[in-house]
Amino acid sequence: MSIQKLETSVIIIGAGPAGAGASFFLSKYEIPHIVIEKETFPRDKVCGDACSGKTALVINRANTEWLDEIRHEPDNFLPSWGIKFVAPNGRALDIPFSPKRTPETKAPGFTVPRLTFDNFLFAKMASPYCTILQGTQVNLINNSPGKVSVTVMHNAAEYEITAPVIIGADGDKSIIRKKYLSENAAPKAYAVGLRAYYEGVTGMHAENFIELHFLPEMLPGYLWIFPLPGGRANVGVGILSETIRRKKINLREQMLYAIKNSPQIGPRFVNAKLIDKIQGWGLPLAVEQQPLSGDNFMLTGDAGCLIDPFSGEGIGNALYSGMLAAAAIKQGIEQKKYSAAFFKTAYDDVLYKRLGDEFKVSAALQRLCKYPWLFNFVVNKASKSQSLRDTISSMFTDMDLREQLSKPSFYFKILFNK
Ligand SMILES: Cc1cc2nc3c(=O)[nH]c(=O)nc-3n(C[C@H](O)[C@H](O)[C@H](O)COP(=O)(O)OP(=O)(O)OC[C@H]3O[C@@H](n4cnc5c(N)ncnc54)[C@H](O)[C@@H]3O)c2cc1C
Numbered sequence: 001m002s003i004q005k006l007e008t009s010v011i012i013i014g015a016g017p018a019g020a021g022a023s024f025f026l027s028k029y030e031i032p033h034i035v036i037e038k039e040t041f042p043r044d045k046v047c048g049d050a051c052s053g054k055t056a057l058v059i060n061r062a063n064t065e066w067l068d069e070i071r072h073e074p075d076n077f078l079p080s081w082g083i084k085f086v087a088p089n090g091r092a093l094d095i096p097f098s099p100k101r102t103p104e105t106k107a108p109g110f111t112v113p114r115l116t117f118d119n120f121l122f123a124k125m126a127s128p129y130c131t132i133l134q135g136t137q138v139n140l141i142n143n144s145p146g147k148v149s150v151t152v153m154h155n156a157a158e159y160e161i162t163a164p165v166i167i168g169a170d171g172d173k174s175i176i177r178k179k180y181l182s183e184n185a186a187p188k189a190y191a192v193g194l195r196a197y198y199e200g201v202t203g204m205h206a207e208n209f210i211e212l213h214f215l216p217e218m219l220p221g222y223l224w225i226f227p228l229p230g231g232r233a234n235v236g237v238g239i240l241s242e243t244i245r246r247k248k249i250n251l252r253e254q255m256l257y258a259i260k261n262s263p264q265i266g267p268r269f270v271n272a273k274l275i276d277k278i279q280g281w282g283l284p285l286a287v288e289q290q291p292l293s294g295d296n297f298m299l300t301g302d303a304g305c306l307i308d309p310f311s312g313e314g315i316g317n318a319l320y321s322g323m324l325a326a327a328a329i330k331q332g333i334e335q336k337k338y339s340a341a342f343f344k345t346a347y348d349d350v351l352y353k354r355l356g357d358e359f360k361v362s363a364a365l366q367r368l369c370k371y372p373w374l375f376n377f378v379v380n381k382a383s384k385s386q387s388l389r390d391t392i393s394s395m396f397t398d399m400d401l402r403e404q405l406s407k408p409s410f411y412f413k414i415l416f417n418k
Pocket residue numbers: 013014015016017018019036037038039045046047048049050051052136137138139169170171172174175192193194195236238280281282283300301302303307312313314315316318
C-alpha cells in the first residue's frame with residue numbers, strides 16, 4: 001500500500017480547546033492546516049466543566065455569534081455569576097464575578113459538560129482552511145531541515161503529512177512535548193483531579209455560583225461542586241500529586257468520605273445520586289515559566305503546562321494559547337521564519353507577558369493555601385466587610401489588585417481594618 005503524501009502550512013495535534021483555539025484563528029488568517037485527533041467526537045474529557053471569562057473572550061474574538069449561541073442555550077451552557085469559597089473552618093464567602101453589574105451585564109462564566117462543549121468547539125472548526133482527521137493517533141514525528149512530518153493511519157490508508165510547523169495541542173501527555181522538550185523543561189508540577197457527575201445535590205446558589213471547598217485535609221487542594229444544566233452537578237477534588245504521595249492519600253476514598261461526612265457538604269448529598277463512574281486525570285500546572293516552542297514547533301494548552309496553579313482553570317488558557325500560537329504562525333509565514341528564536345519572541349514571550357503575572361500570583365496563592373488559619377482569617381473578615389468582599393470580587397478582573405493577595409501587606413491591612 002502506498003503512502004499518501006500531504007503538504008500543509010500547519011499541523012495541529014489534538015482537537016481539544018487548545019487545538020480548536022489555534023484552528024479558529026488560523027482559519028481567520030486563511031492559513032491552511034490539518035488537525036489530527038485520536039478520538040472521534042463527541043468525546044469526553046475529565047474536567048470540572050467550568051468556563052471562565054477568558055474562555056468567553058477567545059470565543060468572542062473568534063466569532064461573536066458563537067458566544068451569542070452559548071448565551072442563548074441555557075439548557076446546554078449554564079450561566080454562572082460568581083464563586084463561593086468555603087474556608088477550612090466551614091465559613092462561606094460568596095464572591096460575584098461582576099460586582100458592578102447592570103441589567104445589560106452578561107454572566108461572565110458558564111458551566112457545560114466537556115462532552116458538549118468540546119463538540120461545540122469541534123463543530124466550529126469546520127472551514128475551507130481546516131482539514132480534520134479524527135480517530136487518528138499520532139505516534140511518530142519526524143524532522144527534516146525546516147520541516148516536520150507525521151505518519152498516520154486514517155480510514156485504513158497511510159498518510160505522511162508535512163508542514164513547516166507543528167502545534168502540540170495534545171494535552172497533558174503530549175507526545176510533542178516528550179519529543180522536543182523532555183530534556184530542556186523542568187519536571188512538570190502536577191495535580192491530580194477526580195470528577196463525578198451527580199444529580200439531586202441540593203443547596204446550590206440561585207445564580208449558579210461555582211463552589212470551592214477548601215477542606216483542611218485537602219489543602220492546598222480543594223473539593224468543588226459546580227452546578228450544571230439540567231439540575232446535575234460536577235463534583236470533584238484536585239490535589240497536588242506531591243501531597244498525594246507524601247500523605248499517601250486515596251483520593252477517591254477521601255472525596256467520597258467528604259461528600260458523606262463533611263458538615264457543610266454531607267446534608268446536601270443525602271438524596272443525591274452518582275450518575276457516572278468517577279474518573280481521574282492529571283493537571284499540568286503553570287507554576288514556573290517553561291519553554292513553549294522551538295524550531296518548527298509550539299506547545300499550547302495542557303501540552304505547554306498552562307493550567308492555573310490556584311484555580312485549576314485550563315480551558316481558557318488552552319483556547320488563549322491556541323489563539324496566540326496562530327498569531328505567531330501568521331507572522332512566521334509572512335516573514336518565512338519558523339526558528340526557535342523567532343517563536344520564542346513571537347509566542348513564548350507574548351504569552352508569558354499576558355499570562356505570566358497571573359500564573360505567578362496563582363502559584364503564590366496556592367502556596368498560601370497551605371495555611372488554613374490564613375484562609376479562615378480572610379474569609380471571617382470578608383464575611384463581615386462588604387468593602388473587602390468587593391475588593392476580592394474585583395480581583396477576578398484586575399490582576400494588579402489580585403497580586404495584593406500574595407503580599408503580606410494585604411493581610412496586615414485586613415488585620416488593622418485599613
Ligand atoms: C479533574 C480536572 C478538573 C478540571 N477542571 C477544570 C475546570 O473546571 N475549568 C477549566 O478551565 N479547566 C479545568 N481543568 C483543566 C482542563 O480540563 C484542561 O486544561 C483542558 O482540557 C486543556 O485543553 P487542551 O486542549 O490543552 O487538552 P485536552 O482537552 O486534553 O485535549 C487534547 C486533545 O488531544 C488529543 N490527543 C492526545 N494525544 C494525541 C495523539 N497522540 N494523537 C492525536 N490526538 C491526540 C486528545 O484526544 C484530546 O482530544 C480540569 C482538569 C482536570 C483533570
